[in-house]
Amino acid sequence: MKLLAIRRLLRIQQVIIRYRLDDLLLDLPLPWWLRTLSYALPWRWLPRKELSLSRGERLRRALEDLGPIFIKFGQLLSTRRDLMPPDIADELARLQDQVPPFAPEKAVARIEEQLGAKVSQIFARFDVEPLASASVAQVHAAQLKSGEEVVVKVIRPNLRPIIRQDLAWLFLIARLAERVSSDARRLRPVEVVDDYEKTIYDELDLLREAANASQLRRNFEGSPLLYVPQVYWDWCRPKVLVMERIYGVPVTDLATLADQRTDMKLLAERGVEIFFTQVFRDSFFHADMHPGNIFVSTRQPWNPQYIAIDCGIIGSLTPEDQDYLARNLIAFFKRDYRRVAQLHIDSGWVPAETKVNDFEAAIRTVCEPIFEKPLKDISFGQLLLRLFQTARRFNMEVQPQLVLLQKTLLNIEGLGRQLYPDLDLWTTAQPFLERWMRERISPLHLLRNLQQQAEQVPHLSQMARETLERLSLPVAAAQKNEAPREPQWAARLLGALLIAGAATHGLAAIVEAWPSWLMLAGGLYLVLRR
Structure with missing residues (x-):
């Protein structure tokens, strides 16, 4: 894999030289030491033929030459017209459905x-x-x-050989970053690339x-x-x-x-x-x-x-992630920053020893300025930068299962900015989330959950019986050499577990009563018998 990654790196370097992408980089306001370092690049000392292509065309063609992973990166950039110059964004937009066809x-x-x-x-x-x-x-x-x-x-x-080469290079970068940087370890780049490998x-x-x-x-x-x-x-x-x-x-x-x-x-x-709707109602989003x-x-x-x-590419969230995400967003829309901070700690997204007051103040400082503003007046680039700074300060780890969701949010925000820049994202989203949370605690939803739990009770009863039989085997073998003796501790432990299971599923008696009562009776018998 390392040889494959080196070969791919040489190919990337070849494309950069061909399309003069280093010139585009040097046009940016770079630190003096980085600009000085550029003079050490050997190809910059060689005579090069002038290109008639615009900077947007050069970037687009370079991404096309480098293959699907780079093209998808260009597609994402094309939706962020707030971050890209118009001429580059227009060219990158062609990557969405105008990539050169094959024969x-x-x-x-x-x-x-x-x-x-x-x-x-x-x-x-x-x-x-x-x-x-x-x-x-x-x-x-x-x-x-x-x-x-x-x-x-x-x-x-x-396609597979090209993708395999790109992924080898991405894995190499991710592992190297984790070795040399504590910030990189917090971002969990290897897990992120691993998830992307499955996706692609x-x-x-x-x-x-x-x-x-x-x-x-x-x-x-x-x-x-x-x-x-x-x-x-x-x-x-x-x-x-x-x-x-x-x-x-x-x-x-x-x-x-x-x-x-x-x-x-x-x-x-x-x-x-x-x-x-896709994220919270269905947990199945484009x-x-x-x-x-x-x-x-x-x-x-x-x-x-x-x-x-x-x-x-379809994403989904676990019920736990759905719940935490919805509660975070609702608290965020209500500007309940303490609730946001506490939820991050409870979910394990930040270390448990994090001080809630400090984290609350940091979130308020970042988020408060963006409220009551339409999309056109919000600098998401600046917002993301400050959020990353806050995350680094409090050792917040990247959640790989949310990477696809974050990518989709960027696409949605970029699309909304083009269609209707005066859209108030918060006012639009808040009623939906509040309605979804109300439905989660509605009697119908609770009854449906109870029915699903009740369907598992016969299976739990079978597991309990099999566990009891396995615990009884050593006792049966020992009875050949010594006086009969019951495995009191094992039976009582199993009885306690049965009572706990019966309590958990007790309300399920509305749907399917006999398994819960059977578990309760069996558990009491095992615990109380002498």
Whole structure:
């Protein structure tokens, strides 16, 4: 892996030299020592031919040459127009669906190999020229023999070796950073890269994407908020995906959206609602929501509906993370900074010995200035910088399971800034979170949880019986050589456990009464008998 990483590093250096990216870096206001160090780079002493490309084109082409991981980084940057100059952001936006395609004959060959039949036998029409091309796959328009208009998504050839090389380099950097820096150890870079490795390899399996799309479509079936195209499972394989073709306006085509009189305020608010619905109601959220994957339906501009494609990257949270995150956000919206500090300590996100008062004051100092401001007036770059400084001061560890969520939040915020800069993010999100918390403690939700717990009681009873039998085996063997003696301590311990289990599931008697009473009776007998 180390040799692979070194080879990839040399390739990155070659691309940097070819597109003069070091010149872009030196145009920035750098410290004198770093600018002096640049003169030690050997290629800067060699004559170099002038490039006719703009700085945005140079950066875009470099990322395209370096492969999917770098392209995805460029896609993320393209949504942050508050952080990037307009000319660079415009060029990087082309990475969303205008990556140079691979040869159509290779796409046709892969489709026929995966589906086991000629393209002409499967489709009534197949457009050889790709409809769109992205970092991992490209898409061709087609029509099934049954008449449905579809798109055919095909994975790019020879991706795995490139991804493996990039990941080897990322792992090398992460391990080195953990060895030399305590701050890096707090950020847990190896775990973050490990999670990203699983994510990127999952994205290469189009059957997984098809399953994700089907689940997301089911979650929003009949919803006015979001439409997800239908998957045609008969024609899906690991490297080929066939799904319904959608017709909508790209979410970044602001001119067309304005021409059809789209309610931009409602559109931006619905984007926030979709995100929180996916995260908290379903714990199943689209984690690659860059503008190239989002369209707006043309049917009812006054009641706009999003259309989502490319469900290759999906995130989810545990119930514990959902609960802590929701409570943190609600406390944050209410400016209850002490509650935010205490929740961070309770969840283990900061060390248990952290002083609540100090942490509360630090959070208030960072967050208070951004309230009562629309998105256009909030400097998220400055906010993130100060949050990182606060996290470092209090040894807050990065939570790898939240990395995808943080990435998606950046995409959503960048999208909202483009659609409706006056959007009040806090006012939009707070009612949804409060409603979700109320529903979590509603009688119906509690009864549903009790029913799920009651379904586990027969299994617990079986486990208890098997445990008792195993504890009795040594006693039975000992009875051959000495007087009979009961394993009093073991039986009483098991009895106590049964009573605790019965207490835990006691309310479940509403749904399924006999297992709880059986556990209670058995536990009392084992504890009280002599």
